[in-house]
Amino acid sequence: MGHFRFLTAGESHGKGLTMVIEGLPAGLPLSEADIAPDLARRQGGYGRGGRMKIEKDRAEITAGVRHGRTLGSPVALWIENRDWVNWTEKMAVEPVETEIERVTRLRPGHADLPGTLKYGFDDVRNVLERASARETAARVAVGAVARRLLAEFGVEIRSHVLSIGGVEASVPDPIDWNAVEASPVRCADPVAAEAMVAAINAAKPDGDTVGGEIEVRAMGVPPGLGSHVHWDRKLDGRIAQAILSINAFKAVGLGLGFEAARMRGSRVHDVILPVDQWQGRPWRHATNNAGGIEAGITTGEDIIVRAAIKPIPTLAHPLPSVDLDTGEEVLAHYERSDVCVVPAGGVVAEAMVAIVLADAWLEKFGGDTLEEVRRNYEGFLATIGPRARSS
Ligand SMILES: Cc1cc2nc3c(=O)[nH]c(=O)nc-3n(C[C@H](O)[C@H](O)[C@H](O)COP(=O)(O)O)c2cc1C
Ligand SMILES: C=C(O[C@@H]1CC(C(=O)O)=C[C@@H](OP(=O)(O)O)[C@H]1O)C(=O)O
Numbered sequence: 126m127g128h129f130r131f132l133t134a135g136e137s138h139g140k141g142l143t144m145v146i147e148g149l150p151a152g153l154p155l156s157e158a159d160i161a162p163d164l165a166r167r168q169g170g171y172g173r174g175g176r177m178k179i180e181k182d183r184a185e186i187t188a189g190v191r192h193g194r195t196l197g198s199p200v201a202l203w204i205e206n207r208d209w210v211n212w213t214e215k216m217a218v219e220p221v222e223t224e225i226e227r228v229t230r231l232r233p234g235h236a237d238l239p240g241t242l243k244y245g246f247d248d249v250r251n252v253l254e255r256a257s258a259r260e261t262a263a264r265v266a267v268g269a270v271a272r273r274l275l276a277e278f279g280v281e282i283r284s285h286v287l288s289i290g291g292v293e294a295s296v297p298d299p300i301d302w303n304a305v306e307a308s309p310v311r312c313a314d315p316v317a318a319e320a321m322v323a324a325i326n327a328a329k330p331d332g333d334t335v336g337g338e339i340e341v342r343a344m345g346v347p348p349g350l351g352s353h354v355h356w357d358r359k360l361d362g363r364i365a366q367a368i369l370s371i372n373a374f375k376a377v378g379l380g381l382g383f384e385a386a387r388m389r390g391s392r393v394h395d396v397i398l399p400v401d402q403w404q405g406r407p408w409r410h411a412t413n414n415a416g417g418i419e420a421g422i423t424t425g426e427d428i429i430v431r432a433a434i435k436p437i438p439t440l441a442h443p444l445p446s447v448d449l450d451t452g453e454e455v456l457a458h459y460e461r462s463d464v465c466v467v468p469a470g471g472v473v474a475e476a477m478v479a480i481v482l483a484d485a486w487l488e489k490f491g492g493d494t495l496e497e498v499r500r501n502y503e504g505f506l507a508t509i510g511p512r513a514r515s516s
Contacts, residue, residue: 126358128487129274129480131267135204137257138212144202144263146270148487149189151197152495153274160184160202160269163472167265170468171309172325172335175461179208184266197493202266206259215250228253229449230458234438237458241449249449249458258372258466261473268476271483277495278486278502279345282479284471286312287431290324290335293317300342311339311468325465332442336373337467341430341474343482346417347404347502348425348509350485359421360485367477368432371470376433380416395426406510423485430478434470437463 128148135142149155164182182204189200209216215225228249231237240252272282285305287294294317305313310325312318321337328335351360361379368377376383385393395410403409410426417428439462446457490501 126363126484126488128491129271129484131480133260133263133267135206135260135263136216136254137206137259138208138216138254139206140209141206142204142260142263142266144184144204144267146189146200146202146267148484148491149195149197149200149270149274150487150492150495150498151195153195153277154193155186155190155195155200155270155273156193157184157186159273160186160266163265163269163272163476164204164262166306167262167469167472170311170466170472171322172329172463172465172467173469174463176208176463179211180262181207182262184269195495200270202263202270204262204266216254228458230443230455231446231449232438232457232459233444233446234435237449247449256372258473261372261469261476264371264480265473265476268473268479271476271479274483275479275486277499278347280343280482281345282341282343282475282482284311284339284341284475286310286318286321286467286471287338287340289321289337289465289467290328292320292324294321296340309468310465311471329441329464332440333464334437334440334462335465335467336434336436337465338431338433339467339471339474341428341432341471341478343417343428343430343478346423346425346428346482347506348423349505350423350482350489351418351421353420353422360423360481361418361421363481363485364418364428364430364478367481368430368474371473371477373434373437373466374432374470374474375435378416378431379418380429381414382416382431385414395424405506428478428482430474432470432474434467437466 130147133144168177184202184204187201187203189196189198214221236252236256237249241249283302294312294314297313300313305311308318310318310321352358365377368374393414395412395414397408398411400409413426417424417426443457443459448455490498492498
């Protein structure tokens, strides 16, 4: 929608990742320490490959912040690829003398075939470098900045793993978020977490990979973000686009999501009950099957997003494929790969939800300074009580 905008640039084995963020108000406290924890969380999770032993992601703020506060100008960030030193010739910006071996054995499930066809390349590397989920490090850094804005207003965004490799977790209520952070697979159910680790361990020696499902929750979100009036202002649609844009994400649901299709209306819809007082108003939904959004607008309940992540496409025991040069049958390309990225995927999904919410926040409460945003937010909250007219 353009109130909080960002671009990223960078190839997986190039020098690093560049981000430019536009739309932040002036006066927001922001430091590298606000970004570092999320970058570390994205690098974790059981089942990642050799690359994560090389990288130690750190986002440097190179513009838009002075003495710890945003200036209202674009914020620029930079993350170095530590692996780049091993790829200087293969990834050189200028032409090189040596002949670089091309990648031509197409990997099913990755960008290799559609990307090379679309851009007219004879070397899959020209596509895979940018298609790589290395770019999700940049999104998590941008998401941490969005999260910093939302934190000013008490909004908190978390994720946990619902399933890996067909092993399903039970979801405790309430969720112990510290336990999720301590879990090797970011799962709130310790028994299921053990079985998930076992599923990853079982897939690895087979040269295989596993996917799974994650859930993101945004807590402390006020009613009124998004809108029902146009398709591209509906917040559920904006969240779905943001989530499905993450590498390997294949399905998304709000609240009950797919489950709602199999239930009766009387069981699905969240009845509205009078209460003494809940967040400044005398009503509250009895349940939150809608996942905090009705008609594209936040209701004030937690936003709950569930998403499915496919198994990683690059297999150590490669799948049958064809060679881009000859069209002959070959096995797909393999150098190294993650076996499972479901926990990391949850962290990336948190970042995308934070970005969409920051955008919707500035759309509704936007201002040039943080204080102006705060005034607009508080002014709106003061209007959302009962509508009885005084005569
Ligand atoms: C955090 C993360 C790490 C990933 N690591 C790998 C990997 O090591 N090998 C691989 O083939 N795909 C990996 N992927 C998935 C591919 O990037 C993705 O499947 C590919 O870009 C094709 O896009 P699509 O699956 O969205 O259609 C990863 C995805 C995420 C979110
Ligand atoms: C670099 C990251 O993920 C990469 C995503 C990725 C892919 O194909 O998507 C392939 C792998 O890269 P490499 O071939 O260098 O091992 C992952 O490690 C990261 O998450 O930071």
